[in-house]
Amino acid sequence: MAISSSLANPCLLAFPSNITVHTQSLSKPNIKLTIQTKQIDIATKCATMNSVTITETAPKKFQKVHPNSHPLTPVDFLERAATVYGDCPSILYNDTTYTWSETYERCLNLASSISSLGVKKGDVVSVLAPNIPSMYELHFAAPMAGAVLNTINIRLDARTISIILLHSESKLVFVDHQSCSLVLEAMSMIPSAVWSKRPILVYIDEEGEEEDETSFGGNKKGLFRHSYSDMLRGxxxxxxxxxxxxxxxxxxxxxxxxxxxxxxxxxxxxxxxFAATISSLVNWSLTSESVFLWTLPMFHANGWSYAWAMAAVGGTNICLRHRVDADSIYQAIAKHGVTHFCGVPAVLNMLANDSTKTGQLRTPVHILTAGAPPPAAVLERIEWLGFRVTHGYGLTETGGLVVTCAWKPKWDKLPALERAALKARQGVRSVGFGGIDVVNKHTGKSVKRNGKTVGEIVLKGASLMLGYFKDPDGTSKCMTEDGWFYTGDIGVMHTDGYVEVKDRSKDIIICGGENISSVEVESVLYMHPAVNEVAVVAQPDKFWGETVCAFVSLKRGAEKPTEKEVREFCKERLPLYMVPRRVVFKEALPKTSTGKIQKFLLRDITRKLK
Known part of the structure; x- marks a missing residue:
């Protein structure tokens, strides 16, 4: 008899008096008697019950009912935060401070105004804004109105934004004043015949800002029909x-x-x-005392779910408008007592190479990093400064980080470089996630757990996407009937069950039949004292098929090495076939808005190299 785990006491089974139990001579659990009692305590009857089979006719299967089926949603965290942490600061931004009670009230006001503009359940509400209070508030206000929140990368070009607005069928678009011209240009690219009913534009205004021709107050064309402040007041x-x-x-x-x-x-x-948020809290042990600096764009996977997580614990959000640099991070740490922030390895590299920072932090500051494996040399330097780094792994499709390098105390006794090498691994699944494996992409079977055999990383769990919007074919290609999401990332499974990403499948270099991990070559190049950033890609070769090409930017003030010197540096640390055939020096490497190096642009350059 199957018993639902939702029972208050799983050891106590409720039986009606008309259950008949029949004796059989079988090795499986069975007995023969008529049970007259209405309850059996399994805890005390376990020895007898091991030899019984119960045939029941009366009890019905436990049903999902309204009291136990309230939909899980991270939006509910805000109401609780207002109750428990009402007088505590929720958001600090320049000279403005909001409490959790104020944030809850502002979100209710905003949600009601969104609804009054005709937004229905399931409609898409878009926002283009940096990490300012309105961006944070819309993570709650939009779904509180029943809408689907669409946060758009503010560093995209107008053409791409027009594609997103059209594809998403957005009904309402909130636009920060710095992105007004960009959005108006994007809107102008969409013919009326294609998009007859354009979205309502809302201008996000801030106190004390100067009006210009694209601002709400100076908008002569009337394209922005509402302002953020008016929606709050109304x-x-x-x-x-x-x-x-x-x-x-x-x-x-x-x-x-x-x-x-x-x-x-x-x-x-x-x-x-909801599942992604709970996992993020456990992964990082956030509390009401946590002070979170928004260095990670909220438009990137909803800030890895920390927009909702900070409400769950009633911590403090430090919002930043301007582009993040080492100076602004160190200033925020000193001024606000920042305890946590997120960032891609480029942020770690920036902090590690900041020439103005020569001393250590007074108190440890926790960094959660993902996006690419951080080089061991960078991790060693950043931890010396006083940062405590947690490495994780996730994709837009996973709704945040679903794999983290859970640290073991015994590793603290290892030498610095060995610790850094362990921390560069992505790790194990989060507590709220279902599973992770590395499989042969042709057979679907798990590869050997030896840290050497490569395969494709596959995932399954509650926080995985519903699918790609309007793209069932794309969804079916990566979310298969065997219950796994195929990431397209190449990795290995170590003997201790920790996963390590070796590369994107498209970034593996095949030279003369040998598979070369660009990440391994990059980790060696990062050891060079003059190297600031590096990206390794494949260069087409008529004889070998592909060879290794390294793009390098140098630290400020560093003496520039020659291409030959860099190659000699690699020869001392890598097999010959992995040594870059070409080293290209650049002032800066092309990146996405979240700091990921755009290797596809570098591959285009290699095709033109002689």
């Missing part, structure tokens, strides 16, 4: 926000960064966002 703080009918209802529509191809619309549900 809203209803008694608004009963619109919860999801089902936890499978969509909550966000995020577009991939386009490092390897055109952006795809990734649809996530309330349940998945």
């Amino acid at each position: 809203g209803n703080c008694e608004f009963k926000y619109v919860g999801p009918d089902s936890e499978w209802d969509p909550i966000t529509l995020n577009y991939t960064s386009g490092t390897t191809s055109s952006p795809k619309g990734v649809l996530h549900c309330h349940r998945g966002a």
Whole structure:
């Protein structure tokens, strides 16, 4: 008899008096008697029950009912934060401070105004803004109105933004004043015949800003019909926000960064966002005392779900408008007592190579990094400064980081470089995630756990996307019937069960039949004292098929080495076939808005090299 785990006491089974149990001579559990009692305590009857089979006719299967089926959603965290942490600071931005009670009221006002503009459940609401309070608030206000939140990368070009707005069928677009011209240009690219009913534009204004020809106050064409401040003032703080009918209802529509191809619309549900948020809290042990610096763009996978996570614990968000640099991070740490922030390895590299920072931090600051394996040399330097680095792994399709390098205390006793090498691994699945494996992409079978045999990384769990919006073929290619999501990332499984990403499948270099991991070559180049950033890609070769080409930017003030010197440096540390045939020096490497190096642009350059 199957018993639901939802029972208050799983050891206590409730039986009606008309259950008949029959004796059989079988090795499987069975007995023969008529049970007259209405309860059996398994804890005390376990010895007898091991030899019984029960045939029941009366009890019905436990049903999902309204009290136990309230949809899981991260939006509910905000109401709780207002109750528990109402007087505590939720957002610090320049000279402005909001409490959790104020943030909750502002989101209710905003949600009611969104609804009053005709936005219905399931409609898409877009936003183009940096990490300012309005961007944070819309993570709650949009779904509170029943809408699907679409955060758009503010560093995209007008053409790509026009494609996203058209593809998403956005009904309402919130636009920060710095992105007004960009959005107007994007809108002008869409013919009326293609898009007859264009979205309503809302201008995000801030106190004390100067009006220009594209601002709400100076908008002569009337394209921006509403302002953010007006929607807050005209809203209803008694608004009963619109919860999801089902936890499978969509909550966000995020577009991939386009490092390897055109952006795809990734649809996530309330349940998945909730699971991702809970995992993020456990991964990093955030509390109400945590002070989170928004160095990671919230438009990137909803800030890896930390927009919702900070509400769950009632911590403090430090919002930043301007582009993040080492100076602004160190200033925020000193001024606000920052305890946590996220960033791609480029941020770690920037902090490690900041020439003005010669001393160590007074108190440890935690960094969660992902996007590419951080070089061991950078990790060693950054930890000396006083940062505590946690390495994770995730994609837009996973709704945040679903794999983290869970640290073991015994590793603290290892030499610095060995610790850094362990920390460069991606790790194990998060507590709220289903599973991770490395498989042979042709057979689907797990590869050997030896840290050497490469395969494709596959994932499964609650926070995975519903699918690609309007792209069933693309969805079916990566989310297969065997229950796994195929990431396209190449990795190995170590003997201890920790996964390490070796490369994107497209970044593996095949030279004379040998598979070369660009990440391994990059990690060696990062050891060179003059190297600031590096990206290794394949260069077409008539004889070998492909050879290794390294693009390098140098540290400020460093003496420039020759191409030959860099190659000799690599020869001392790598097999000959992995040594770059070409080393190309550049002032800066092309990156996405989140700091990922755009290798496809570098591959284009290699085709023109002689």
